[in-house]
Amino acid sequence: MLTLSLCGDIFISKRLPIQSYSGFEQIQQLLQQHECRFANLETTIHRNEGYPEAFPGGGYAMAAPSCLLDLKRMGFNLFNTANNHAMDYGHKGLLATAKYLNEFDIPFSGTGENLAEASKPAYFECSMGRIALIGVTSSFHDSYAAGPQNQDMQGRPGVAPLRHQAVYELDKNNYKALLDISKAIGINSYHNQAIKEGYLLDNKNFKFGIYEFKEGVDNRVYTFPNEGDLQRTIAEIADAKYQSDIVIVSIHSHQFTDGNKQIPPEFIKIFAHECVDAGANIVVCHGPHVVRGIEAYHSSLIFHGLGNFIFQHEEVEYLPEEFYRKYCKTRETVTGVGEIMSIRSKNGMIGLCTQPDVWKSVIVSVNCGIDFLEARLYPVEIMLKGKRGLKGLPVLTSDLAIIEKIKTLSMDFGTEIKIANKNFGSIRISRV
DSSP, rough: OOEEEEEEEOOOOOEEEEEEETTTTHHHHTTSSSSSSEEEEEESSSOSSSOOSSOSSOOOEOTTHHHHHHHHHTTTEEOOOOSSSTTTTHHHHHHHHHHHHHTOOEEEESSSSHHHHHSEEEEEEEEEEEEEEEEESSOOOGGGGGGGGOSSSBOOOOOOOEEEOOOEEEOOOHHHHHHHHHHHTTTTTHHHHHHHSSSOOOOSEEEEEEEEEOOOOOEEEEEEHHHHHHHHHHHHHHHHHOSEEEEEEEEOOOOOOBBBTTOOHHHHHHHHHHHHHHTTEEEEOOSSSSSSEEEEEEEEEEOBOOEEEEEEEEOOOOOOOOHHHHOOGGGGGGSSSHHHHHHHHHTTTTTTTGGGGGGGEEEEEEESSSSEEEEEEEEEOOOSOOGGGGGOOOEEEEOOOOHHHHHHHHHHHOOOOEEESSSEEEEEOOOO
8 A cells, every 4th residue: 555645835944944844744754654745845945046036926035955964854855846936046046956856866857957847746755556646836027937948949947837827807887997997098009019019929818907807797717727737737648647656736836716715716626627537646736825625536636735944034145236225225234034024024913924724734644545545634733832943833732723623614515524533534445
């Protein structure tokens, strides 16, 4: 039987305590009950080996290569690297991260020197079979996407992209009002001229700035995955299915529905279903920094959100000058990273760190039998209060409210999570 564990976002910025910490051994023991231990590596790994990107993923994430030693000591041995922070330090930062992961012998998927390399599966060899991982992200600046190559030119380093389209439907009155506004202010003048000159392709929907609209009956938004990115991923799944026993697709996505981070967007649900239909056994999503529901779809499991795992979001050692200037400061006018982070959060009043759900998470334990998949959910609390050096580190907890939340959110997908007396939730489905 294949055994694997699944965790959410690892935003690590500094070394873990050399003598571990209270709760570390329990985390380590649980993870190491599994041969394959997966997480999303949401940072770049290098020693200032890249240039700060003009369009970072919300901040600048970097950790020393030695942090990989700590993550291996904790138990991790498989990573998704496709996410919004992969290009915080440009192509050099991305390639340096790949270099150190290779040096520490940790397989990863989602980034590479070109689109083919970023899209290809990573393989993990278990004693009872082989696991394939395919990583993609829907949260990235256009410049992050890895580029294809041909017989004339090399490709571009970057992430395996999952682009998507959003089309806003407006009723007749609202649609006409938007058309009138567009004509009055000329917002599409440059766009229309670029189409005439062949620099942009024409679009069947009405564009208002960067957004697309169509006339309809209701006021709502439709989202769907980019067909090229979908078909590229499906092709990779087909090959991975041939090469392995279990196929995992990892999706890093910040998008959500109706202002609620706990509800995945429609294009992610479509993409996840298509991946399962193509042969994926597990789809694991992360990115919104909160837990979401679990979906049993056909004979596969879709984890729509695993939340954080290590969250040293504000503990980075360095920040580029652009970051300071964004908040009307310079490096010379503040004491350093701590002060500028306090300015950004308005002394801890706003931001991710003020949201309670950010500090609640799970470790998913998966047993993959010939004819079944069984997942157990162990609640995790990420330390927020107490000693400063321990902030952002995970510990197992008996707080079943975390599992109750996932159970409730899973009902929207028609999935039943059973809660056992031993402080975990479970789900078992047939693979037949």
